[in-house]
Amino acid sequence: MIGSDGSENRNREENMNKVGVNQSGLVNSSKTTSSQSSLANVARSHSDSKDSSRVVSGSGLEARNIHAWFGKKLVLEDISINFAPGTVTALIGPSGCGKSTFIRILNRMHEFIPTAAMAGQVVLDGKDVYEPGVDVTKIRLKIGMVFQKPNPFPSMTIRENVLSGLKLSQIKIDSPDELLESCLRRAGLWDEVKDRLNEYGGALSGGQQQRLCIARSLAVNPQVLLMDEPCSALDPGSTLRIEETIRELSQSMCIIIVTHNMQQAARVSDDTGFFLSDGGPGKLIELGSTSQIFSNPKEARTEDYVTGRFG
Amino acid sequence: MSTVLVSPLKPWRPTVKNLLPEILGMVFTAASTLFIVSVTELKGKLGFAITLILMSLITTSTISWIRRDRKAAVSSVSGVLVFVAATFVLMPLMSILYEIIRLGFGGLSWGIFTTDMSKTSADAPIIEGGLLHAIIGTLYLVLFATIASAPIGFLTALYIVEVKGKFAGSVRFFVQAMSGVPSIVAGLFIYAVWMIGLGNSYNAIAGAGALTILMIPTVARVSEEVLKLIPNDLREAGLALGATQWRTVGMIVLPAAKSGLVTAIVLGVARVAGETAPLLLTVGGSDQINFNPAAGNNSALPFYVWKNYSFGSDQAVARAWLGILILMILVFFLFSVARYFGRMKDGSR
Numbered sequence: 001m002i003g004s005d006g007s008e009n010r011n012r013e014e015n016m017n018k019v020g021v022n023q024s025g026l027v028n029s030s031k032t033t034s035s036q037s038s039l040a041n042v043a044r045s046h047s048d049s050k051d052s053s054r055v056v057s058g059s060g061l062e063a064r065n066i067h068a069w070f071g072k073k074l075v076l077e078d079i080s081i082n083f084a085p086g087t088v089t090a091l092i093g094p095s096g097c098g099k100s101t102f103i104r105i106l107n108r109m110h111e112f113i114p115t116a117a118m119a120g121q122v123v124l125d126g127k128d129v130y131e132p133g134v135d136v137t138k139i140r141l142k143i144g145m146v147f148q149k150p151n152p153f154p155s156m157t158i159r160e161n162v163l164s165g166l167k168l169s170q171i172k173i174d175s176p177d178e179l180l181e182s183c184l185r186r187a188g189l190w191d192e193v194k195d196r197l198n199e200y201g202g203a204l205s206g207g208q209q210q211r212l213c214i215a216r217s218l219a220v221n222p223q224v225l226l227m228d229e230p231c232s233a234l235d236p237g238s239t240l241r242i243e244e245t246i247r248e249l250s251q252s253m254c255i256i257i258v259t260h261n262m263q264q265a266a267r268v269s270d271d272t273g274f275f276l277s278d279g280g281p282g283k284l285i286e287l288g289s290t291s292q293i294f295s296n297p298k299e300a301r302t303e304d305y306v307t308g309r310f311g
Numbered sequence: 312m313s314t315v316l317v318s319p320l321k322p323w324r325p326t327v328k329n330l331l332p333e334i335l336g337m338v339f340t341a342a343s344t345l346f347i348v349s350v351t352e353l354k355g356k357l358g359f360a361i362t363l364i365l366m367s368l369i370t371t372s373t374i375s376w377i378r379r380d381r382k383a384a385v386s387s388v389s390g391v392l393v394f395v396a397a398t399f400v401l402m403p404l405m406s407i408l409y410e411i412i413r414l415g416f417g418g419l420s421w422g423i424f425t426t427d428m429s430k431t432s433a434d435a436p437i438i439e440g441g442l443l444h445a446i447i448g449t450l451y452l453v454l455f456a457t458i459a460s461a462p463i464g465f466l467t468a469l470y471i472v473e474v475k476g477k478f479a480g481s482v483r484f485f486v487q488a489m490s491g492v493p494s495i496v497a498g499l500f501i502y503a504v505w506m507i508g509l510g511n512s513y514n515a516i517a518g519a520g521a522l523t524i525l526m527i528p529t530v531a532r533v534s535e536e537v538l539k540l541i542p543n544d545l546r547e548a549g550l551a552l553g554a555t556q557w558r559t560v561g562m563i564v565l566p567a568a569k570s571g572l573v574t575a576i577v578l579g580v581a582r583v584a585g586e587t588a589p590l591l592l593t594v595g596g597s598d599q600i601n602f603n604p605a606a607g608n609n610s611a612l613p614f615y616v617w618k619n620y621s622f623g624s625d626q627a628v629a630r631a632w633l634g635i636l637i638l639m640i641l642v643f644f645l646f647s648v649a650r651y652f653g654r655m656k657d658g659s660r
Binding site for chain 2: 137
């Protein structure tokens with residue numbers, strides 16, 4: 001389920017080299033403001049660093065005409081995004097514009113709010129996940145989720161936390177120890193916890209807990225990973241580790257990340273969608289490649305937001 | 312290069328200079344109270360207590376007002392009032408504990424744990440006979456009441472908190488109403504249904520049935536509060552991993568709530584262990600050891616206490632105090648065991 005570690009490391013080194021080259025040879029267009037240009041450069045260097053010839057595995061996810069309500073209040077209006085396999089899509093926008101609601105619709109967590117309602121389709125493997133008769137637990141196995149607040153299970157050890165998804169969904173595997181190690185390695189946590197796998201998850205630092213939660217969601221081998229502001233409570237070091245993790249994971253799955261951090265969106269994502277609500281329902285204002293959104297947005301409102309003029 | 316030695320300090324602690332007015336205030340309070348009690352008509356323990364409270368209110372607020380301001384005075388007045396209230400709560404409790412130990416301690420001997428009262432009259436010296444039959448009866452009652460009420464109570468709480476079914480509100484209302492049921496009514500209910508209605512006779516199971524009725528509301532309400540404290544994030548994390556609701560509850564919510572659920576049982580046992588009235592109608596009472604909970608009269612420690620106290624002779628009353636002491640020790644022992652198992656493998660908390 002993962003490539004050998006050697007090849008992954010080589011990939012990363014190549015990426016890093018390219019990033020280095022790009023950063024040393026900065027080319028600014030004279031029109032853009034300085035903050036925008038730096039973000040645009042980050043975004044461009046990220047998109048350049050992507051190996052265009054690499055083989056993408058897994059399948060994507062398509063949201064068609066998604067609407068959402070809480071009670072009678074329409075909170076999301078007509079959102080359609082096609083998330084391609086092997087890409088990272090960042091969803092940006094001010095608080096309260098429905099980004100979290102949107103990604104919770106994608107893995108059917110929206111329905112746990114008693115007053116919630118929705119319309120539209122979420123197509124995974126050619127099938128709408130909201131079709132009657134679909135086994136919702138299977139959907140959530142295929143579409144994993146990492147929450148804003150690290151939430152390791154307090155009654156479980158680190159090891160049990162990582163493997164909890166298998167136990168919860170009653171999947172039996174032959175070599176749990178291998179899976180444990182590979183998940184923790186992919187989440188960038190193995191070296192820090194390999195000697196304390198039987199300690200409780202709550203004993204880890206916040207950043208480690210969040211990486212533990214990422215490892216936990218990897219263990220069930222999802223095709224799509226939803227991340228709802230995964231770094232908002234973390235320090236820069238932990239954030240960097242998680243961004244590296246996202247970059248590695250994007251080779252084998254489709255990742256959708258909600259973030260308030262423009263730098264982060266520019267660093268990790270291939271595509272960016274900008275959400276905005278003008279007091280009414282949240283709408284998708286603009287969707288495009290990350291380098292385009294940050295260097296040459298079509299909409300004035302997008303430009304205002306990414307350059308920090310509001311929001 | 313010289314190294315500066317820094318020793319650990321606690322600069323927030325009051326210094327002797329700061330404490331001096333307070334110590335003087337205490338001395339003044341005590342002295343003036345003694346003076347007032349000896350000079351005026353305020354006599355006795357009650358007069359002394361009231362004077363002491365009033366004087367300490369006056370002195371502490373005056374000192375605070377002089378040293379700081381009106382706000383500090385108000386704060387110290389409320390501090391004294393809280394202290395007084397806590398003392399009023401603790402005093403009867405301590406006094407009860409003291410009396411039980413004082414009056415019951417004399418009867419303690421190994422014999423009481425090995426024999427029953429079948430060959431001893433209540434009038435006989437306390438060294439003769441024992442209360443093993445009552446201990447066994449109480450253990451049976453608590454055991455069966457817990458076995459019956461813990462699952463029912465937990466499931467009720469799960470229905471209210473996790474299932475959030477249509478009737479959650481009314482179930483919660485009825486559970487609250489049930490916790491107000493007088494214990495004798497629970498006994499009468501079992502007596503009417505189990506004995507008159509179904510033709511059974513006195514036994515420990517019937518007593519446990521009456522206690523179960525009393526224990527369920529406590530267990531259900533406490534576990535409801537405990538389950539509500541489990542953060543919703545954990546439930547969502549479980550569901551997002553592709554678990555069904557019941558596996559999330561069973562593997563994540565209940566283990567996280569374990570120590571709280573143990574507390575629910577402990578409080579339930581505390582509620583019923585000392586009940587006497589429902590047992591009069593259900594276990595029948597006995598002076599003999601009865602190992603069979605399903606047949607034959609049984610006894611219980613509160614029942615033993617009631618019986619000996621009603622008998623009235625000096626030796627019998629001493630036995631009653633001994634029974635109370637043993638009941639207290641037994642309940643304390645059960646609590647400690649429950650706490651120990653509740654804390655085992657309890658994660659980060």
